[in-house]
Amino acid sequence: MSTFLKRLLGNILEESEVSKLTSSFDVIGSIVILKIPETLVDRKQVIANAILNNIKSARSVYMQTSPVIGDHRTRKLELIAxxxxxxxLYxxxxxxxxxxxxxxxxxxRLSTERSRIANLAFEDEVVTNMFAGVGTFSIIICKYRNVKKVYNVDINRAAHELSIYNxxxxxxxxKIESFCGDAKEVIKSHIxxxxxxxxxxxxxxxxYFVCDAVACLKEEQGMIHYFQHVRADSKKSAVENGRSETEDAFREYSHDIQFLHVVREVGPRFYQLVSDVLIKKGTR
Ligand SMILES: C[S@@+](CC[C@H](N)C(=O)[O-])C[C@H]1O[C@@H](n2cnc3c(N)ncnc32)[C@H](O)[C@@H]1O
Incomplete structure (x- = not known):
């Protein structure tokens, strides 16, 4: 969060209250989404109005009222201003x-990761994005790398349609072909x-999709970017736990974890990690 916004909310809230808000604040195009702790819910209107009046691009301020849930990974939002x-448009x-x-x-919050993975792709590669959402990773890969083809898969029709639009x-x-459906089924029937x-x-x-990701790879070898959530007391132990959980997930395949890091902290003692796993098919 910018110093500007800290100063802005500092005029209407206590310093400790501001820090509770600022850890969960996203600006996406004209939309601002924030989580408001129970203790501040009765101030939501004043907070939202301050944001709306001071962030030039903001047209809508929503409060997130549920965690990200369900197969579609969506969240419930309440308009507050x-x-x-x-x-x-983002x-x-x-x-x-x-x-x-x-x-x-x-x-x-995944933007740095999108850029990191895009920079790893080689010319003429074929890439599959098994859980493509609105197509962000795929489009950034195509923008920066001269890949041959990208296949998008998503089970959520709204995300699928937006990926085609994008x-x-x-x-x-x-270059980008999008499929709507369960990644297991789509991989089996098309890719x-x-x-x-x-x-x-x-x-x-x-x-639960490791065998499908491996099936998706060409015969010789290929790279899988494996995202996971890990519980741990610190970032360091998150990396250790993540490594052993990745080893376990790929134990049936000849593999090498070439890189592993924490993408972000998603909750108290709860981390999102990604591993770059090289698979050598046909050997074990
Ligand atoms: C965390 S989001 C992906 C985000 C996206 N890569 C991005 O950077 O914006 C996970 C996506 O997986 C999709 N999904 C969940 N289960 C699926 C399945 N079995 N097959 C295909 N897509 C699935 C959800 O609809 C959701 O869009």
């Missing part, structure tokens, strides 16, 4: 994305054995 308009690394913050999952918006519809690189950005459940 401005227009009730959960659809916005820009990242020179790409544009139409985003629906109510019907689909979207987080600006591919066109960024003039990448020739088995076609990819050099597979993204698994569904940390809550990726471990």
């Amino acid at each position: 401005g227009d009730d308009s959960p659809i916005t 820009k990242e690394y020179g790409c544009r994305f139409k985003v629906d913050v109510e019907q689909t999952y979207f987080s600006p 591919s066109r918006l960024n003039k990448m519809e020739e 088995n054995g076609k990819s050099n690189r597979v993204l698994m950005p569904l940390p809550e459940k990726a471990k």
